[in-house]
Amino acid sequence: MTNETIQIPLLPLRGLLVFPSMVLHLDVGRDKSVAALEKAMMGDQTIFLAAQKKVSLDEPKPQDIYRIGTLAKVKQMLKLPNGTHRVLVEGVHRGEIVRFVDEDNEFSVEIKELEEVHGDKNEEEALMRSLLGQFEQYIKVSQKITRETLETVSDIDEPGRLADIVTSHLSLKLKDKQELLETENIKSRLQQLIKFISNEKKVLDLEKKIGQRVKSSMEKTQKEYYLREQLKAIQKELGEKDGKSGEVEQLREKVEDSDMPENIMEVAMKELDRYEKVPQSSAESSVIRNYIEWLLALPWTEKTQDTIEIKHAQKILDEDHYGLEKVKERILEYLAVQKLTKSIKGPILCLVGPPGVGKTSLAKSIARSINRNFVRISLGGVRDEAEIRGHRRTYIGAMPGRIIQGMKKAQTVNPVFLLDEIDKMASDFRGDPSSAMLEVLDPEQNSNFSDHFIEETYDLSNVLFIATANYVNNIPGPLLDRMELISIAGYTEVEKLHIAKEHLFPKQLKENGLTKGNLQVRDDAFLKLIRTYTREAGVRNLERQIATLCRKAAKIIISKEKKRVVVTENSLEDLLGKTIYRYGQAEQENQVGTATGLAYTAAGGDTLSIEVSHYPGKGKLTLTGKLGDVMQESAQAAFSYIRSRAKELHIDSDFHETYDIHIHVPEGATPKDGPSAGITMATALVSALTGRAVKKEVGMTGEITLRGRVLPIGGLKEKSLSAHRAGLSTIIIPEENEKDIEDIPESVRNELDFIPVSHLDQVLKHALVEENNESN
Template sequence: MAHAEITEERILPLLPLRGLLVYPATVLHLDVGREKSVRALDKAMLEDHMILLATQMDTQMDDPLAKDIYTVGTVARVKQMMKLPNGTIRVLVEGVERAKIIDFMEEDEWFEVRAEILIAPLQSDPQIDALVRAVTQQFEQFLQVSKKHTPETHAAVADIDDPGRLADAIAANLSLKMKDKQAILEAVDVTQRLETLLQILSDEREILELEKKISQRVRKQMERTQKEYYLREQMKAIQKELGDKEGRVAEVEELRDQLESKMFAKSVHDKVEKEIDRLEKVPQSSAEGSVIRTYIDWLLSLPWEVDVQPEIDIHRARAVLDADHYGLEKVKERIIEYLAVQKLVGQHRGPILCLVGPPGVGKTSLAKSVAHALHRNFVRISLGGVRDEAEIRGHRRTYVGAMPGRVIQGMKTAATMNPVFLLDEIDKMANDFRGDPASAMLEVLDPEQNSTFSDHYIEIPYDLSKVMFITTANTVHTIPQPLLDRMETIYLSGYTEVEKLRIAMDYLFPKQRKEHGLTKDKLTINEDTMLRVIREYTREAGVRNLERQIAGLCRKAAKMIVAGEKKRVTVSVKNIEQFLGAKRFRYGMAEQSDQVGVVTGLAWTEAGGDILAIEVSVVEGKGRLTITGQLGDVMKESAQAALSYIKSRATELAIPPDFTETHDIHIHVPEGAIPKDGPSAGITMATALASALTGRAVDRHVAMTGEITLRGRVLPIGGIKEKSLSAHRAGILKIVLPRDNQKDLEDVPESIREKMEFVFVEHMDEVLRQALK
């Protein structure tokens, strides 16, 4: 008979077990409450998570001594720990190898022992094969006789090839006396272990068969009602043995198994257990049963304790963000700051960032990159058109179709407690008779409240404090102020022409080329051609339409190659119209020549910045003022203020004082900004009036924005970056801005500041000197 190999000696903390024994290769939950055991567990967690599990001889003894503990135990790895509300610690352990205690080194604070690791040598001979076959046969016969074991018990050991592990697995699944289990553990030699197990199995099977015979004799003496009850129970047992998982009983069993396999907090565990008990009592045909079952499935599928905690590397995160997106420095810097804080303080409440900008600037894709950089799961829900409060908070469980809100649904999809959660188009929510979803979002996005978020369907408070929420919006004026106050707003303005060129060449063109099955040698586009696509076939703040045009080029090239017209396609400035047709936009939307009564103004829109050609016509009449165009009340008032200023300066401008009585004035704005734009066209209208009334032409290279008072003071406005980008796209060389906006110039890209002249003014007289020829 072969002996055990002693590979090494180790010093390990010891955890005494009461009424329990762990075999190698077995995973088991333990509840640890004794102070000595807790200290031993802490010692193991501080070192290499390895601990020796040995069973004490007397289960009633609370404070065992060294002589009260079996000398052979199992070295185990601590995989998980969770503190329960009653003060005990639930531990998930995995047995590794047998070990024999040589010496107790510490017994006061905790048990610490010197132990030999016991490993049986690998053996393969006919005797072991015969023993394995005999043990397996005896185990199958035992399961057939026993009513306390399920088919899963056999499945758990059927596929094990190693004889030693097979013996351990069978012993772990048997309800044996502790001395018998310990005897199998102490049998290090595989042959001896199998022989011991075979004897125990044989004895147990004989006892069970004897019990069965006694039961059969007693059954003949039962009354009829007892006999029928027994037969029903027998039928259930037969179905169970045959694997027929049918009926409410099997359903409840399966749910209880799922519950025990998950590590839930006590409140959640008790709630699920209570609902399973309710389901067990509901008749099979009742509609209430499906409602309860669906509710239990939701509770079991939600992540209650699962976190993904990757190592934070801000240099890698920065590299990921730079690789996925060109520019957007402020947003990237904010993400890196968040990561740095998390690395220093550990657990940190997730920030709530609101990315605001025109369509196509990369808000949604940036959120995906953040999740990638953080090594977190990513989930997205769209809030566009959501009108029902139940979409956020969930439906109450009063009917069959009730379900949780979109936030809880998203957490189920994420499968972790700390995903990156994108709430897309938060400015597109509306409210009606079904409630106000924006108000329901207040609890979701409040760091002080979302740790106990209440969903009407789930009913149990759910912790959202670890989630990193990112929201997107095209504009903030449609978001209610209390909701906006809970978010950190980061503005993403439009891209410059240079940025668009780099994005197109480095990101969009390679992506579309790959999606259309083309290689570098099959389709070539140089920078000059791409610049022409940007200037003459798109007019936007973002790059979404630019990507569509590039996709159009790829489709045309793919058709040519497949049709055999060309083997390689090169798109150039000369043949661009063959691919995309006639140009759709004129590069440089400013006037082609200096005009009288026509001034280029600048406006802010949801799609970025835009230019406005404000026109004034003066004809003989009776002093009537006409204002047309898509103008709100604010811009109409700006026109009245501009006219009053011109009246007050009529003498200095050499305009007849009675011009308002002898002439009609018509102010027309072909394109007006959205009403939220507010006052920003006052100085533009005043300049156009001065030009029309004096006959002096306006410099076509000058654009302006700012508001005017009756005394001619120029007031500051907003959206300087967006307006500057639109002026650059339109070919403007000089922008006149209020002096109070000089501080906003740092937001304008340096490439724009180098190509354009910015003139800051305080009074309308300075504007006229800059604009009128």
């Protein structure tokens, strides 16, 4: 390396490099660059060429230019019509910028020349041969460099010049070329260049493989397209419509003839065009076909004509259902409003009641009475939001949600749509289906219901939605807010008798191939069947027992060749076996420490016997019978109240220190909870501690406070029916529930004595046997 420096104009290069011994054409257009070029032409035509670090800069600063560049001679300069200068330059020597002398009008720099560093000649010769071999392989793969170039390069015997010439022919990044330009040691430069060529060759090999694969794929696609077009032409000439083209044409005709809205038809046509282009073997083909078929299967405008005639509706409801007068009245009111408003909008009806009371059949009767198609979906156990809204088509096996599936079954846009067991929906990590139901049941939103599979909005505003539930407390609040509840309590014995005779028995006769001439069942047999073989709010088990009766009779008729079987109260056990339940739950005699409570469960009303015993101990209170938190708290409250009133109740004031008390609710395997057992527990406790018996015919319901107040409860109608069923004659109820007595069927109301109370003292007065009358 020489330490001498020379001052020379600088021409910054964008995106390219000039190596020593390299001849290259350049177009120069920037003002500073043109000024530097003209200055060089006025001198000895020598100029310094250095690359910019960033190609995008139009006005580079000294820090934006690489320090190592090439000293070059301007061989030729030509001014072009557009104002730029085309110059021919030849690289002479490597150089390094020492400092910038001028950068205002043009770049002028002070440089020093760089000398190449030689090593072992034999090693350099070996590296030159290796380089030429790699370069030859590169030329074969690249096909951008001619064989003549290889022959020219092969004649060069200087290792540094060979490396520079080869580098100038390679498609390397500017950064890599600059690195080679800055490498003064010839051995290092040759090694580095061999490494770069090897990498480039690998990339070119990969490019070639990809290119061949793409070409092969394109050729296959083009061939398939050409053959399909030929097949279409042949089928057209033969007048055949087989194959996918015929299928697409048939689908297009169906879409055009359908009653879809214009926007849906556009979507269907667009999907048909996609379907036609996609190969039949492709998985996407079946997805698109399935989607188009769903669009065609859905009703978009098809309606049934409503025939809302109140007398006709009442006749059908009476034909299909015995009793349920208030429920029928509410349904008729609802239909009357729809007739006046001429639209089925308003609250969503929700029929609430125990299993087997006829909720689903009521919805069917409503559909029949107004001449609408009926469709039912069960929501029991649904815990995935996609069950309501559908799956997106990107998933394998995607399907629309249950709402859209129901509309497909209905085949009209205005069916009666039953959402069965809406209280049985659950939620987990897959989403909350009850939240998805909000859009379905909201009259303000359901005109634009969105299903993930269909994607386009679907109008549900003409649908009459009816929901059913067993238990109101399990329905989420926001969903409950959109519905109007119609409570259906259990049936009385009289109602069950009529239902059995007029509906269930004729139905089972027909199903079992019998007639009224073959089998007769007396009223006393029906009553015994209801009382001792079933215990339920509805009539589902009653129908099963009647079906069993019919099968037994059929067997007798066939095997014993009898023409007729008559079932009486006495012969019932011969057919059905021993009775299952004891008629009535009332105690046979007055009991000490046992009180009968009334409970309301998801299956309707029921009686609940609460037993209390006490024995010497240290005041421990034991609760058994699988009681929930609410009932346990009721027991604690009753115990605390009795302690505070021990003197007035004639109980030893230290009983809580000298006795252990055990409260038990029989049928321990059944979970029990609810805020209506307080006064029953208190009565049983007082009875056990005073020795006064509880009247056998008395049932009671109500919650208790620490001051002895009796709080109101729910489900009085169901509880009253269970009391009547159990053979009780007197019911003690909270005073605030007195207004609910009128909801109880008259036949039950007339046989029960209701005693409204506001304080526990009143409960004890009516529930416990008088001290001087205990023997009775």
